[in-house]
Amino acid sequence: MGKNNTSSIVENLAKKVAKDLGYGIWDVRFVKEGSNWYLKIFIDSDKGIGIEDCERMSRAIDGPLDELDPIKVPYCLEVCSPGLERELTKDEHFQKYLNERVKVKLIRPDEEGNTEISGKLVSFVDNVIEIENNGETLNVNKKDTSYVKLDDFENE
Numbered sequence: 227m228g229k230n231n232t233s234s235i236v237e238n239l240a241k242k243v244a245k246d247l248g249y250g251i252w253d254v255r256f257v258k259e260g261s262n263w264y265l266k267i268f269i270d271s272d273k274g275i276g277i278e279d280c281e282r283m284s285r286a287i288d289g290p291l292d293e294l295d296p297i298k299v300p301y302c303l304e305v306c307s308p309g310l311e312r313e314l315t316k317d318e319h320f321q322k323y324l325n326e327r328v329k330v331k332l333i334r335p336d337e338e339g340n341t342e343i344s345g346k347l348v349s350f351v352d353n354v355i356e357i358e359n360n361g362e363t364l365n366v367n368k369k370d371t372s373y374v375k376l377d378d379f380e381n382e
Contacts, residue, residue, distance in 0.1 A: 232256045232265075232296055232297055233254045233255060233256050234254075235294070235296045236254050236256070236265060236267070236291070236296055236297075237251060237253075237254040239287070239290055239291065239294055239296075240254055240267050240287060243283065243286050243287045243290060244269055244283060246286070247279075247282055247283060247286055248271065249269040249270065249271050249275070249279065249283060250269065250270045250271065251267065251268070251269060251270070252268040252269065252270040252308040252312065252319075253266075253268045253308065253313075253315055253316070254266070254267050254268070255268075256297070256301070262301075262302060263297075263299050263300065263301035263302070264301060264302050264303075264304055265291075265297065265301050265302070265303050265304070266304045266305075266306065267283065267287065267303070267304070267305045267306075268305075268306055268307065268308045268312075269283050269305060269306075269307065270307070270308055274307075275306075275307035276307075279307075280305040280306055280307065281305075283305045284303060284305040287303075287305070288303070291303070310376065310378070311329075311375045311376050311377070311378055312375060312376050313373050313374065313375050314328065314374045314375065314376070315374075317350065320347065320350035320355070320374075321350065323347055323376060324347055324348070324349065324350070325346060325347065325348070326346070326347055326376060326377075327344065327345065327346055327347075327376065327377035328344070328345070328346075328347045328355075328357065328374055328375065328376060328377055329342060329343075329344045329374070329375050329376075329377045329378075330342065330343045330344070330355065330357065330366055330371055330373075330374050331371060331372040331373050331374075331375075332366070332370060332371060332372065333370055333371065333372055334370070343357055343359065343364060343366065344357075344359065344377050345357040345358050345359030345360075345364070346358045346359075348363065350368075353367060353368040353369065354366070354367055354368070355367075355368055355371070355374060
């Protein structure tokens with residue numbers, strides 16, 4: 227089973243468990259770091275997420291995950307918050323944070339040699355991120371980025 231398929235299977239289960247606890251699922255990732263596999267479930271709530279919330283979700287999903295058994299290799303389960311500088315990975319993330327400040331890390335430098343762009347997220351259509359920075363509009367294809375995150379609030 228591929229890691230993307232694993233993530234989507236776990237995400238479907240996690241959404242049900244999270245909803246019962248009053249949380250939403252921001253993202254699910256099944257990633258290899260060094261020699262270890264990690265199943266990372268990012269939970270979210272309008273009230274914010276604390277360590278107690280992560281513990282509750284971890285305990286609540288542990289049994290259903292064992293029963294479903296979608297992962298055939300040893301792994302570590304991590305339940306966490308996406309944080310203030312959360313990474314935008316899905317279409318709905320971009321739509322939710324239109325007109326907010328974002329930080330884009332480029333895979334390769336642009337024409338001016340920049341590897342990072344910050345500004346207001348103006349639109350996200352067909353995987354093209356439109357950012358306004360100092361009155362200038364920049365368009366970046368999502369496939370040309372290492373990440374897109376909410377910009378830290380100290381730089382405003």
